[in-house]
Amino acid sequence: MPQDASDAARVGKDVHCHRRRESENGVSMAKPDRSLLRVERLEMGYRRPDRWLPVLDGVSFEVEGGEFVCLVGPSGCGKTTLLRLVAGLERPTSGRVLLDGVEVDRPSRSVGIVFQEPTLMGWRTVEANVALPLEVNRTPRGKALRRARALLELVGLSGFEETYPAQLSGGMAQRVALARALVHDPRVLLLDEPFGALDALTRERMALELLRIWRARRKTVVMVTHSVPEAVFLADRVLVLGPRPASVVAQVEVDLPRPRTAEVMGTVSFAAPARQIREALNRAASSP
């Protein structure tokens, strides 16, 4: 596929990306490796009354176990669609998603999802919201509540167990959603612009919180965001998507030491990957 070839060329030029070289050359070489999640040449489109609207055009990437990967791209490029495909909520036109070597062909408990809006059940208390995944998979009630409370403590919401979502701020509600996504211990955490609806200050604090939680749980995370600094701050690796129909136009490794603090944003090693991402976005936007 020419798309893959040009991806590989660009990536090679832009980034020091050695360890995934073999997969860039072709999916046919797929064999058991360290990657937990493989996305192989995903194509997706929607039928419109008058035409076919392509959304994804051959998206391929891999994510290793324990890795934090951010997807950035222009708005409306299909980031959310991509995440929904990874979650199995929608089926691609062609290509496939492999989780642990098994094709994802339907939604599964192996992923935890956080949507852009908190998406809590208003009639359930905070702890009952967090315990929902366990209730669905029929975990005994006592154990479910214990786990839910432990997760609430992790996201810093101890004392709000009996509160109803209507009484929470946007940031708190999103923490509840995060706790709920983690409570059944999924293999992969999918975050769809989870801080998109929050104000800048809360957003920064939430990013720090997310890193702390990620460190504590060592989850594999794929997060969609449209904020370049946020992506660099959080991720091990940032995948840059082009405009619709989207494909991966660049992969940028972020070699910032962990644990990261807010101070890291002023450093040179922060600026460099951020610039690379911006350049890749601009290049993709200007090329037809």
Add this chain to the structure above:
Amino acid sequence: MTGRIGSRIALALLGLTIFLALWQGIIWLRGYPAFILPPPAAVMARLWELVADGSLWFHAGATLQEVLAGLGLGALAATLLGYGLAHSPVAERLLAPYIVASQSVPVVAVAPLLVIWFGTGLLSKVLVSALIVFFPILVNTIVGVRSVGRNLRDLMRALEATRWQVVWLLELPAALPVLLGGLKVGATLAVIGAVVGEFVASDRGLGYLLKQGQQLYDTPLVFVGIGALVVMAQSLYGTVALLERGVVRWRET
């Protein structure tokens, strides 16, 4: 808290006193005969007679039975069909014209037909009552089930929830406030339906009592019947409203 309840009772008593005074006042002023507008005392005396010989309980009980059965049947049928229609836009488009058309036929007009088909007993009244209750609850069920957000549905799918879990954990609680709103309206309509059924043909019930009172120019009896119906409809409405407040406490912030 007790002070507020106390003042509310006092206010209600004041309202009742003014109402009775106006009623009595009009009779004194205009000198209407008792068969046109009986004085409050005559109505109370008639009420006492009916309570004493047990006939009020008998007739109110008969009507209440029809109302509850009609409300239950209508609500159940409307909820089930509404749930199906909420999930099938094709079926909704197919059935909607007929459902709306059925609503433009006055229940009063259908009631005689139901009596011909199902007899003069309990069943025909239950059906009239169920019919009148059906539509508002149907509409509210559809609105309620459709109000469930796409993200929450996706969340349940991602958790591999069963069909039944989606109903029980998501759709029912999400739709409940709207559903109870429909039931509240339905509760008062069910009383109307039962009385209409009794008007057509019956040998018991508050509707029967009203008709008797009319034919015998026993106007105090008519007043007692109306009063009993008001109390019944109010209690049903109040019960559902209470239920509603208990269930959707979470909405208050």
